[in-house]
Amino acid sequence: MNEKGGLILIIFGLFVIVGLLPWILMSIVPQAKILIQLILVFAIYTAVRGYLGSGTLTLIISGVLIYILVIKYAAFSSAAYMYMVVVQVGVSSMLIWGTNFFLIKFGRKH
Numbered sequence: 001m002n003e004k005g006g007l008i009l010i011i012f013g014l015f016v017i018v019g020l021l022p023w024i025l026m027s028i029v030p031q032a033k034i035l036i037q038l039i040l041v042f043a044i045y046t047a048v049r050g051y052l053g054s055g056t057l058t059l060i061i062s063g064v065l066i067y068i069l070v071i072k073y074a075a076f077s078s079a080a081y082m083y084m085v086v087v088q089v090g091v092s093s094m095l096i097w098g099t100n101f102f103l104i105k106f107g108r109k110h
Contacts, residue, residue: 022078
């Protein structure tokens with residue numbers, strides 16, 4: 001692994017595995033499919049409710065999105081959700097690290 005680009009290939013392989021993991025898990029364990037679909041339903045409803053507020057239009061749009069994303073294309077949506085979670089965790093950890101670094105370097109004087 002001393003050749004150039006080896007780390008990039010490993011990261012790309014892990015990226016593909018993260019995308020395939022929900023699909024593999026849903027095909028092996030039927031309970032996992034139900035659990036992932038339930039998580040997707042709550043995520044879609046809270047996102048739509050956050051944008052539109054509570055009302056009839058929220059229920060209609062949530063219902064259409066839930067039908068399309070959770071019932072018809074569950075494998076694709078679960079992979080997209082996993083990528084979104086990984087990116088959110090990565091960005092938040094960078095923000096926490098950066099805040100801690102700059103507070104130690106420039107903020108607190110002992």
